[in-house]
Amino acid sequence: MKLRSILVATAASSMLMGMSVGAQADTVKIGGLYILSGSAASYGEFASQGMKMAIDEINSSGGVLGQQMQLLMEDDQGKAATGIQAARKLVYQDNVNALVGIDSSGVALGLVPVMKELKTPLIITHAATPHATGKLCNAYTYRISVNEAQNMRAAAELAAATGKKRWTTIGPDYAFGHESWELFSENLSALSPDVEIMKETAFPRFGAEDFTPFINNIMEQKPDGVLISVWGGDLVNFVRQANNLGFFEQDYEIMFTVGAATEALAALGEQMPEGVWLGTRYWYDSHDTDINKTFVDNYKKLYKTPPSYNAEGAYSAVYAIKAAIEKAGSTKPEDIAVALSGLTINTPAAERTFRVGDNQALIGPTWGRAGPMSGDGVRSLVEIHNFDGAQVSPSLEQTECKV
Known part of the structure; x- marks a missing residue:
């Protein structure tokens, strides 16, 4: 379903408020910014579902400070200029109380500096560039999901334990791909000084359809290990083409x-x-807690599929906004932004705290090897490692953040 520029609200919510869906008064409005078209549209769809589910739960329990919540979605198309324009529309035209979203690190790098102008809190749930809560940080930008620095520290620990010595990468030719490789290389070299960080790498453009020349080039270099950071439709296309070329039949450690x-x-x-090693911000079957079991069960009932990390991140971000509003006793955007600082909430993935100083959630990634097919129609994960966020997060000094 296309979700561009639509208002998502339940009929029950409207009846409870005694007003139309488009009414302005006594409504807390959340603006969602995700990729809702193109090869990565499924990520935005899952995030929309997670936010919708959280809002429906909150509204059915009486809302927040006696007010109902509404969701307005915009398609940023994975483009910085489009994302900035959509954010301005949501803030200045739609008068949202908070923003949630962003799939692309490229969009994050463009939008985060603009948040000081918009004076509205933004909770990032997917884009992983460390600069969003690093050198570009500000008092209005928060991230509830794992960033690249946290994820690559964990990946380097696993890579070091394999004993593989020659490493290269295949990743998208923008911030996410290059930053992932740089951070992985730095961490792995520190853990295993005798590893070789190969100069022969592959960075196809995001949205590329033919990965064959990049795969062949890497295979010719005969690495021991390969870090792969393509995602979305690119990941699907890459795996299918790599299978055809025998890439996975080589003796590589794949991450x-x-x-x-x-x-x-x-x-x-x-x-x-x-x-192969598979990383994720959240794995639905790796947290044995009541809150996660309830979330997964309810999500499956609603959408007939297990929740993705993007769905969980968006779901948890809505609850973080609710908690911040209750903490502040106010729905004003600037008050919500202040209240998010240092806030701790319990979520399906784990307990999350927005660290004072950089507004990054102290949350660790999950890594595991691809196992047999599960009853949910996806590969299971085995040898699961749920990393401690505090252990894999850079220090505040290392982030270069100056809120």
Whole structure:
């Protein structure tokens, strides 16, 4: 379903408020900014579902400070200029109280500096560039999901334990791909000084359809390990083409930085090879807690599929906004932004705290090897590692953040 520029609100919510969906008074409005078209549209769809589910739960329980919540979605198309324009529309025209979203690090790098102008809190749930809560940080930008620095520290620990010595990468030719490789290389070199960080790398453009020359080039270099950071539709296309070329039949240690995205795993099915390392911000079957079990069960009932990390992140971001409003006793955007600082909430993934100083959630990634097919139609994860956020997060000094 296309979700561009639509207002999502339940009929029950409207009846409870005694007003139309478009009414302005006594409504807390959340603006969602995600990719809702193109090869990565499924990520935005899952995020929209997670936000809708959280809002419906909150509204059915009486709302927040006696007010109902509404969701307005915009398609940023994975483009910085489009994302900035959409954010301004949501703030200045639609008068949202807070923003949630962003799939692309490129969009984050463009939008985060603008948040000081918009004076509205933004909770990032997907884009992983460390600069959003690093050198570009500000008092209005928060991130509830794992960033690249946290994820690549964890990946480097796993890579070091394999004993593989020659490492290269295949990643998208923009911030996410290059930053992932740089951070992985730095961490792995620190942990294993005798590793070789190869100069022969591959960075196809985001949205590329033919990965064959890049795959062949990497295979010719005969690495021991390959870090792969392609995602979305690119990840699906890459795996299918790599299978045809025998890439996974080589003796490589393969690490997909966001390979355990259920959006991609559902599309690939058995085509995702067993045994490769898959990283994710959240894995629905790796947290044995009541809040996670309830979230997963309810999500499956509603959408007939297990929740992705993007769905969980968006769901949790809505609850973080609710908690901040209750903490502030106010729905004003600037008050919400202040209240988010230092806030701790319990979420399906884990307890999350927005660290005072950089507004980054102290949350660790999950890594595991691709196992047998599960009853949910996706590869299971085995040898699961749920990393401690505090242990894999850079210090405040290292982030270069000056809020």
